[in-house]
Amino acid sequence: MSKKSIAYLGPPGTNTEQVALKYDSQAHLIPFPSVSAVASAVDTGIAGEGVVPIENSLEGSVTDTLDLLIHESRLLICRELVLDIENHLLVKPGTSAADLKLIYSHPQALAQSRRFIERCYPKAQVVAALSTAAAVEDMMASKEPAAAVGNSRAAELYGAHVLARNIQDRSPNVTRFVVLAAQDHSPTGRDKTSLAFTFADDRPGLLHEVLGKFATHSINLAKIESRPSKEALGRYIFLIDMEGHRQDKLIGEVLDAVKVKTSFFKVLGSYPKYQEGS
DSSP states (O other): OOOOEEEEESSTTSHHHHHHHHHOTTSEEEEESSHHHHHHHHHTTSOSEEEEEEEETTTEEOHHHHHIIIIIOOOEEEEEEEEEOOOEEEEOTTOOGGGOOEEEEOHHHHHHTHHHHHHHOTTSEEEEOSSHHHHHHHHHHOSSOEEEEEOHHHHHHHTOEEEESOOSSSSSOEEEEEEEESSOOOOOSSEEEEEEEEOSSOOTTHHHHHHHHHHHTTOOEEEEEEEEOSSSTTOEEEEEEEESOTTSHHHHHHHHHHHHTOSEEEEEEEEEOOOTTO
8 A cells, every 4th residue: 555645845854844744654755845836746646735834823824825725726725733843043063153144044933033043143144945944954055154943853854953942932832734635624523614705896894794694603713814915905815714614504604605795715625623632
């Protein structure tokens, strides 16, 4: 029996790889350099599923993933995964803290550790990388004294030394990931549904009318936010995470009622709510 293939935001040593291993330690994991590349791998059949970050408790949503789901992909969310993130400052063995001139990492990890960097290394140049693991590769290849914000697995994989541990601004620092696939998950009785929508016109009370559909039927909204529509300044797409599965009779009826009032409507997937230990 062949192993399941899972694409993830790589290279090896990223937090996404760590959560993918937690999700299915027996799967064949395939690293890709961007969120869009992960989705393309699933779209073309290179992998059956793809794991990407979508939200961090300190820095909010991962816009690359949201924009992919809204505008660029027909893939659906079939699972959500959660990982406690520990950011460490990694250096080449023998590098002195006083000599650091560059600090590499993914923009999310840099933002999560902003206070530490500003306090301890205010003169260091901060350099964005495609991922936390790619940042460690960049750091190890740097001719200038450099550091990278990454995790302990990346340190082990690339032979880096941990100069400082748990440098994130606050703890807990938790990231939510989603598993993307051609189909979402069948109902479990403990589910969430994510959707995106916008309106053709802009008039007072329009969003309130839509949200009222959920309130009237006692459907709990776990999250609501907006993203630019990319069509015009001041035009937004609204994103909602709600309790329930799109195949549930009541949920389906409410979604149909909301769809009628929108000019763009897209269900991003129904999937089991994450439970600690799952």
